[in-house]
Amino acid sequence: MQAAPTRYVSVSELYSTDEVELLLDEIRELEPTSCRGEDVQDFEIAGSGCSGAGGRSPAELTERSWDSHAHYRRAPPARARPLAPLYCRARLLATRSGAATLLLLLVCASICGCVWSAVGMRIALLPLASRVQLLLLGALSSLLLHGVMLSMHVSGLAALLPIHWDRLSGVTSLWSVFALLVGGLLTLYSVAFCSEYARAPAPLRALLLAGAALGLLGAALAAALAALALPAAARAPPAAAYRAVPPVPADHVL
Structure with missing residues (x-):
């Protein structure tokens, strides 16, 4: 039925x-x-x-x-944003260390531009060329090292490598401080006071002086980065010591 x-x-x-x-x-x-x-x-x-x-x-x-x-209906869930992970990673650039790193990268790129605009690839022909070469070496190495570390943090690949990034950032910043400060001071003194540059063309002297001034600014930014990274590295807990696993007796093997 x-x-x-x-x-x-x-x-x-x-x-x-x-x-x-x-x-x-x-x-x-x-x-x-x-x-x-x-x-x-x-x-x-x-x-x-x-x-x-x-x-x-x-x-x-x-x-x-x-x-x-x-009255008892639940609120609709938030809509998923496809670019939310990239947005959260990009917020690292708004921190103090991220902003200082970006400024340092810009300054180092400007130093390289000033030196290459002045002499191109003939930097070895300059009088007292070793001083300008030290400034250029500090700018290039700082640009590469800090750029790679910043890209690793933004992309999230830093979490995959067992590296103490604060210590690495502190050591890299100290090298940038030394190279940019010494190279900038020597280049500034050579162009402004040495007799080898007394009859140099005015555009050449202006570009080298601008590169030296930017080197001093980059040294100050690198010192700020070192002041932020080294205390964080000192507060980090030490890594756990490796403990060897004792061998299993033969009579316990199944």
């Missing part, structure tokens, strides 16, 4: 008019006094549709009724 179709029972068939009024009275008693008003007196439960509603349609009853699902 075919089963009878399912019949949905409404609230008005489950509860009588007196029971619905009793429920409404209990709801009003539980409400705070400040929330009571004239617009709450004809409060009705959604879907009640009782016979004593005064001939109003179910649509009118539902508009002025209390929908429990609207």
Whole structure:
């Protein structure tokens, strides 16, 4: 035999008019006094549709009724952003060490540009060339080392290598301080006071002086990076010592 179709029972068939009024009275008693008003007196439960509603349609009853699902409905989950990981990594550049590293990279690139614009690949032909070469070496090495470390942190590859990055950053910053400071001071002194550059062309002297000044600025930025990295490296916990696993006796081997 075919089963009878399912019949949905409404609230008005489950509860009588007196029971619905009793429920409404209990709801009003539980409400705070400040929330009571004239617009709450004809409060009705959604879907009640009782016979004593005064001939109003179910649509009118539902508009002025209390929908429990609207009060207990969960908030929709946040939409996933496909570029969120890259955005979180890029926020590293907004930190003090990230901003100082970016400025140092810009300064080192400017030093290389000044020296190469002045003499190109003929830097060995300059008078007192070893001093300018030291400045150029410090700028190139700082540009490569700090650029690689910054890209490793932004890309997240730094977490895959067992390297103490704070110590490495501190040592690299100290080298940058030494090379840029010594190279910048020697180049500045040579171009400004040595007789070998007395008859040098004015554009050549201007570019070398600008490179020397940028070297001093880069040394200051590298010193700031070292001041940030070395205390963090000193506070880092020491690595756990390796403990050899004792060999398993032969009689315990399955």
